[in-house]
Ligand SMILES: NC(=O)c1ccc[n+]([C@@H]2O[C@H](COP(=O)([O-])OP(=O)(O)OC[C@H]3O[C@@H](n4cnc5c(N)ncnc54)[C@H](O)[C@@H]3O)[C@@H](O)[C@H]2O)c1
Ligand SMILES: O=C(O)C[C@H](O)C(=O)O
């Protein structure tokens with residue numbers, strides 16, 4: 001049985017509204033009642049039939065980018081069919097609507113551009129945001145980027161809005177966030193990407209980036225207008241550059257319910273995988289961690305690994321002593337001149353290196369692994385291939401079972417190819433990658449490669465926050481999300497080498513994470529709904545791709 005809803009839209013307008021359009025699935029009665037009789041083929045189809053045809057069309061596109069363009073067009077024409085199609089083929093299509101193909105789409109965005117989507121804030125419109133937002137429907141969620149630190153591909157200007165669209169598609173698929181009530185937001189400050197500035201098709205603001213006071217003046221205005229119009233909505237910061245991500249998160253975290261996906265979501269994801277890889281944390285406190293990359297992702301991971309170790313009984317100081325963070329200049333030490341604030345927490349004093357041997361001022365990757373006896377490598381540097389055979393050989397000297405998380409995206413920036421990691425460790429490593437990889441066959445065994453991507457947590461965080469009506473997003477909710485996700489990796493799954501659940505479990509896992517986050521909001525006293533209300537919001541997805549029967553609302 002379909003639900004019945006009353007709608008006002010009629011005629012062509014109804015067929016052109018992607019949220020309401022049903023295409024060939026409009027019944028004969030609806031076609032008459034809404035003035036669209038004669039505009040559609042005579043045959044009335046079910047959603048399943050539409051999905052089957054769409055899948056046939058999808059398969060005819062040869063390249064991932066063409067498949068992306070097709071799916072985006074479908075999404076802009078009929079949201080229900082789009083989501084039903086992706087849901088039915090999630091393993092096949094996630095790499096298209098999301099990482100890695102979304103990275104290619106972002107780079108080509110001004111060339112593949114068709115339909116307008118989302119909100120674009122610029123220096124020219126930020127003072128009129130109250131008026132502008134008044135024309136938008138209700139929103140419960142925004143994914144916001146300034147597009148300066150997209151995946152590992154840097155400043156992508158206007159194209160960056162597509163990462164927000166990709167993340168929101170996942171929210172709708174796995175957390176049941178109504179696509180009509182979520183908004184991708186691009187803060188278009190211009191771009192310093194020369195290729196884009198010189199591209200005749202480039203659609204963004206064709207100027208170098210606004211920085212400094214003006215940058216914050218514009219974001220302040222956006223946050224004020226957003227909060228006024230949608231006071232309870234959740235805001236996810238995505239792919240800001242490291243030079244602003246930490247400051248932006250801190251500036252607004254108590255102003256609107258908000259979190260940074262790259263810092264916090266990635267941190268929770270990495271911790272979850274590490275817990276799973278160490279039998280739910282049993283041997284986690286024995287490991288020595290090296291994080292390669294000290295940006296939003298790397299520092300976020302270091303923070304969350306520390307929180308996880310503290311939860312398992314270590315003191316803050318003991319935990320930090322086991323974590324070594326490197327950036328492009330080597331191991332981060334407290335005596336480095338001009339050391340950025342966000343790196344300070346994980347800087348070791350030089351006195352920690354009393355018995356170390358290393359050649360130049362800061363130990364490099366191999367020297368750190370050797371001297372600190374590193375057993376876990378976490379790659380968030382965006383440096384493809386940087387975990388080479390020499391690096392892996394060095395880790396093998398410290399442990400028989402290295403844990404190697406090559407989390408950089410997209411695929412070509414992965415620190416190590418899974419097949420190399422398995423081969424160089426003779427099948428002994430637990431290997432995780434940020435982008436999807438096929439299983440690896442080695443000496444008669446199939447090694448599954450867990451996908452350590454924040455998609456395993458951010459939709460659950462969003463659902464949990466919404467279910468509890470949380471006023472703020474607290475750090476502890478991230479730790480809860482991590483522990484909850486880890487329990488979703490069965491021992492059978494871990495025995496195949498994977499420290500993350502299969503992507504096909506994403507729906508189930510997201511619900512589990514959401515529950516942990518919502519419970520935590522209650523415990524911390526930041527929830528604003530009753531427990532019964534929370535339970536009912538967690539019991540089923542608010543939105544699923546199916547059609548309702550329409551009745552005309554003449555009011
Ligand atoms: N798997 C996930 O869920 C996930 C989440 C967030 C980020 N990431 C990935 O992590 C990577 C970094 O993202 P970010 O947002 O932190 O970027 P970022 O620009 O903020 O940080 C990159 C860091 O890497 C350092 N770096 C550069 N060259 C290095 C080298 N040779 N050795 C060590 N460090 C080096 C830089 O100094 C910087 O500290 C990207 O590829 C991104 O896709 C993955
Ligand atoms: O977008 C992704 O696939 C994960 C992450 O947020 C990233 O920036 O790489």
Ligand SMILES: [Mn+2]
Pocket residue numbers: 151238239261262
């Ligand atoms: Mn990101």
